[in-house]
Amino acid sequence: MNTGDASYIKKMNRRILIEETIQNVSLSRSDLARITGLNKATVSTQISDLLNDHIVTEIRERESNTRGRKPILLEINGQAGYSIGIDIDDNSINVIFINLKGNPIKKMQIPVISNNLEQVIDSIIKRLSPSILKHNSMYQPIGLIGIGIGIHGIVNNDDEIIFTPKHNWSNVEITSKLEKAFQTKVFVDNNANLCAFAEQVYDEHIPDLFCVTLYSGIGLGIISKNEIYRGYHGFAGEIGHMIVETDGLHCSCGNKGCWELYASEKALKNRISNSFPTATSCNGFEELLRDHKFDSIIDHYIHYLAAGLNNIINIFNPEELILNGTMIKSGSPITERIHQKLKSKINNYREIRASNIRGNACALGGAVFALKQFFQIDTMNLVPYDYLNSKVLT
Numbered sequence: 001m002n003t004g005d006a007s008y009i010k011k012m013n014r015r016i017l018i019e020e021t022i023q024n025v026s027l028s029r030s031d032l033a034r035i036t037g038l039n040k041a042t043v044s045t046q047i048s049d050l051l052n053d054h055i056v057t058e059i060r061e062r063e064s065n066t067r068g069r070k071p072i073l074l075e076i077n078g079q080a081g082y083s084i085g086i087d088i089d090d091n092s093i094n095v096i097f098i099n100l101k102g103n104p105i106k107k108m109q110i111p112v113i114s115n116n117l118e119q120v121i122d123s124i125i126k127r128l129s130p131s132i133l134k135h136n137s138m139y140q141p142i143g144l145i146g147i148g149i150g151i152h153g154i155v156n157n158d159d160e161i162i163f164t165p166k167h168n169w170s171n172v173e174i175t176s177k178l179e180k181a182f183q184t185k186v187f188v189d190n191n192a193n194l195c196a197f198a199e200q201v202y203d204e205h206i207p208d209l210f211c212v213t214l215y216s217g218i219g220l221g222i223i224s225k226n227e228i229y230r231g232y233h234g235f236a237g238e239i240g241h242m243i244v245e246t247d248g249l250h251c252s253c254g255n256k257g258c259w260e261l262y263a264s265e266k267a268l269k270n271r272i273s274n275s276f277p278t279a280t281s282c283n284g285f286e287e288l289l290r291d292h293k294f295d296s297i298i299d300h301y302i303h304y305l306a307a308g309l310n311n312i313i314n315i316f317n318p319e320e321l322i323l324n325g326t327m328i329k330s331g332s333p334i335t336e337r338i339h340q341k342l343k344s345k346i347n348n349y350r351e352i353r354a355s356n357i358r359g360n361a362c363a364l365g366g367a368v369f370a371l372k373q374f375f376q377i378d379t380m381n382l383v384p385y386d387y388l389n390s391k392v393l394t
């Protein structure tokens with residue numbers, strides 16, 4: 001075996017041990033050897049390195065079943081560092097800090113007061129700097145390990161923003177100024193991609209997963225073999241511009257009859273306000289379903305939503321299709337109405353359901369993407385940390 005091979009294997013073993021430690025919350029060295037199949041000496045050497053690097057820490061909490069010493073358990077060193085996820089939405093910026101274990105430790109909102117990109121970047125730097133300073137002293141010795149940013153638009157594989165419909169940003173990059181200001185690595189991705197990644201990491205640990213975001217536009221985040229699928233140059237998942245009416249409504253993309261003009265939440269809200277100008281609130285489907293005056297609008301919406309989902313299902317044969325929006329809540333009867341519309345004999349999927357992490361998905365996805373890059377691992381499974389039942393600190 002030459003040196004190159006030895007170094008590769010060392011790196012691979014380190015990755016496996018980090019992945020198992022994250023997934024199992026806390027384990028002894030013998031547990032890790034048994035689960036991974038690595039010999040005890042290798043585990044011991046690697047853990048020693050991970051302790052020196054402050055990636056893992058030792059705890060003595062669990063009582064041993066037998067007399068004698070309590071076993072020393074290992075877990076990810078949550079207090080050693082943190083990452084940040086930023087979701088730059090149309091009107092506000094949602095920010096979530098997570099520690100190295102993936103637990104949310106801070107959440108904040110920054111209003112978007114201008115469409116000017118420089119001003120948006122400056123306001124992010126101004127508002128985040130005091131919190132970063134504070135958390136850098138609280139989460140030591142590593143501190144901030146990276147920032148993941150979600151953009152509601154097209155982002156290429158080089159982290160450059162190609163186009164955002166709302167703010168009209170085109171062919172710009174935002175990483176260099178933020179990296180200089182915060183002295184950390186900054187990643188940029190499409191919001192639907194980060195939402196899908198957060199679903200996989202926090203709530204549904206399967207290697208292939210699809211998440212449809214239904215906000216002002218419609219996006220599709222694809223996780224394939226534990227990786228975000230981006231296509232040839234990063235444009236994959238622009239499913240909102242799938243044509244569902246060949247001679248339909250004009251879209252800003254230049255085509256007619258794009259799916260998001262019929263099945264996004266913005267499209268639904270526009271139809272409601274056009275038909276019922278006095279209907280002021282539209283917080284969720286439960287509210288709309290209670291009032292039968294909205295029946296035909298809901299039927300029209302579900303008709304188009306199901307048509308697009310039918311196409312996604314037939315292209316990908318997804319195991320799990322998660323719908324993320326402000327109006328679709330977990331357990332909503334809307335998902336049953338969608339199932340009823342998907343009657344084709346070749347529609348094959350295990351489940352379509354609403355997201356449990358909803359509006360936090362994109363920022364969580366950004367934060368955990370930065371964490372995955374820092375750990376240099378292939379898979380992250382934070383389901384055991386039970387994020388959904390834990391409180392996000394403010």
Ligand SMILES: [Zn+2]
Nearest residue numbers: 241251253258
């Ligand atoms: Zn379009």
